[in-house]
Amino acid sequence: MPLLSIHSVTENVTVALWRVTETLEDFQALFPRFPFAKEEVETHHPCGARLLERYAVHALFRAVTNREEIITHLPSGKPVVSKGHISVTHTKGYAAVIYSPSLEVAIDIEHISDRINRVADRFLREDERLSGTLPRLVAWCAKETAFKYYSSDNLLFSDMRVDSFKLMDGCCQVENLERGCSLPVRFHITEDFVLAYGYQR
Numbered sequence: 321m322p323l324l325s326i327h328s329v330t331e332n333v334t335v336a337l338w339r340v341t342e343t344l345e346d347f348q349a350l351f352p353r354f355p356f357a358k359e360e361v362e363t364h365h366p367c368g369a370r371l372l373e374r375y376a377v378h379a380l381f382r383a384v385t386n387r388e389e390i391i392t393h394l395p396s397g398k399p400v401v402s403k404g405h406i407s408v409t410h411t412k413g414y415a416a417v418i419y420s421p422s423l424e425v426a427i428d429i430e431h432i433s434d435r436i437n438r439v440a441d442r443f444l445r446e447d448e449r450l451s452g453t454l455p456r457l458v459a460w461c462a463k464e465t466a467f468k469y470y471s472s473d474n475l476l477f478s479d480m481r482v483d484s485f486k487l488m489d490g491c492c493q494v495e496n497l498e499r500g501c502s503l504p505v506r507f508h509i510t511e512d513f514v515l516a517y518g519y520q521r
Contacts, residue, residue: 323383329506332423333519334384338376338415344368347375354378354390376415377408384419398471407468411513418517426468427517428461436460443477454487454509461516462505466494469503469518494518 322339329335348354354375381401382388391399391406399406404421411431418427430436436456443460450456459482466480473479475498483502485492487509493502507516 323380326383329517329519333418333420333425335418335427335515335517336380336384336416337515338380340372340376340410340413340415342372342375344372344375347372347379350379351375351388373410373415377410377417380408380415380417381406381419384417394471396471396474398468407517409464414513416515418519420519423519423521424469425517425519426465427515428464428468429513429515430457430461430464431513432457432511445478445481448482450482454514455485457514458482458485458487458492458507458509458516461507461514462492462494462518465505465516465518466496466503470496470499473498 322341324337324339326334326336378391381391389402391401393399399408404419405423405425406417406419407426409416409427409429411429414429416427416429418425434453436453440456443463444450448459450459462482463477463480467475479498481495481497483493483495490508491504491506494505495502503518503520505516505518507514
């Protein structure tokens with residue numbers, strides 16, 4: 321079970337990370353009562369990769385809360401659990417969860433790739449002067465985090481502005497220009513991925 325970390329950011333916010341190396345059979349043994357496996361293998365994800373990520377998210381939720389339940393989703397895509405607030409994300413070989421019993425939370429993870437430079441014009445505003453793969457990946461993750469946090473706003477990339485930041489700081493501010501407010505987003509960079517998450521008291 322490659323649970324990489326469980327980090328208590330505050331007494332009310334927990335971030336957990338999983339490296340997905342299990343087979344479908346491994347996860348089915350962990351969650352024998354979960355009903356979604358057969359349906360998803362046969363319909364939505366015949367290759368199984370997304371199903372493994374979904375299992376990893378549920379394994380993280382259980383590790384963080386000691387509860388076993390199926391995470392459902394609103395029509396907007398926002399994940400929902402019976403108690404508390406959760407946000408989930410996954411990228412190549414990794415899954416991550418942020419959970420709080422009382423606060424709205426959001427999280428995003430992205431595999432490090434220079435592909436981000438080819439799509440920079442799609443998500444960066446003219447007044448966001450960012451160059452280089454890592455700063456742009458941080459901005460992407462930060463905006464995805466803010467989009468999830470303000471899920472009811474249906475924000476466009478142009479509705480959000482990432483204020484100037486330094487990679488060494490591990491934190492940036494994302495402005496919601498529709499509401500006229502900002503979300504502090506913390507980020508962590510490894511050799512494989514950028515992880516970002518946000519919450520407010």
